[in-house]
Amino acid sequence: MSYGLEISDEHGHLVFSTLDITWMQIDQFDVAANASASHDYPEVAGMTIITQLQMVNNPPSSQEAYAPEVTVSGTTVSVAPYTGKTSERVIIMVLSQD
Numbered sequence: 001m002s003y004g005l006e007i008s009d010e011h012g013h014l015v016f017s018t019l020d021i022t023w024m025q026i027d028q029f030d031v032a033a034n035a036s037a038s039h040d041y042p043e044v045a046g047m048t049i050i051t052q053l054q055m056v057n058n059p060p061s062s063q064e065a066y067a068p069e070v071t072v073s074g075t076t077v078s079v080a081p082y083t084g085k086t087s088e089r090v091i092i093m094v095l096s097q098d
Helices: none
Strands: 006-008 014-017 024-031 037-040 048-055 069-073 076-080 090-097
Touching (some): 024 037
Antiparallel strands (some): 006 014, 024 090, 048 090
């Protein structure tokens, strides 16, 4: 391994390596309820991009609460309410892996 981290157990057996699947956090952004957003990350071109979504508020008990649709296309992450639905405020975390 030319870079990274390896962790071994007490017997010297490898139990974790950063060559395993690890993800780097690229960005985190807030999207208001019923809003759309789009962010481009050209610095990670050629890498795999995934997102993690977290709803900010607890869902109301008297109605359904919808998270928006998140799409990744190339180096662009887009967030928008599903057609015909409202969406709650969310935090989007953008992760990448080489």
